[in-house]
Amino acid sequence: MKPKRNKHIDFTAIIEKSDDGWYVGQLEELPEVISQGKTVQELKQNLQDALDLVISNARETTLSLYQGKKFIRRKLSFA
Numbered sequence: 001m002k003p004k005r006n007k008h009i010d011f012t013a014i015i016e017k018s019d020d021g022w023y024v025g026q027l028e029e030l031p032e033v034i035s036q037g038k039t040v041q042e043l044k045q046n047l048q049d050a051l052d053l054v055i056s057n058a059r060e061t062t063l064s065l066y067q068g069k070k071f072i073r074r075k076l077s078f079a
Contacts, residue, residue, distance in 0.1 A: 009078060011027045011028070011029050011030070011051075012027065012028040012029065013025045013026070013027060013028070013043070013044070013047055014026055014027075014028055015040065015043065018036075021038075022036050022037065022038060023036060023037050023038070023039065023040055023042075023043040024036045024043075025037075025043050025047055026047075027047060027051065030051065030054065032054055033047060033050045033051045033054050034050060035047045035049070035050045
């Protein structure tokens with residue numbers, strides 16, 4: 001029996017506290033994912049929202065390249 005795969009990916013946030021007290025961070029693995037928050041917890045949620053937007057935008061951009069072409073889409077899970 002195959003072991004069940006974990007369906008989440010961990011990311012590393014690089015976080016700085018700005019001079020005005022806000023936490024600013026970006027994902028080490030995807031540096032285009034950048035956000036800020038008044039607390040580390042708020043920053044974490046804002047980074048998740050930014051990650052969702054980056055992935056959504058990448059998906060739309062990639063699909064537009066295949067418009068009018070025959071192709072196959074497959075969902076993949078990585079652990």
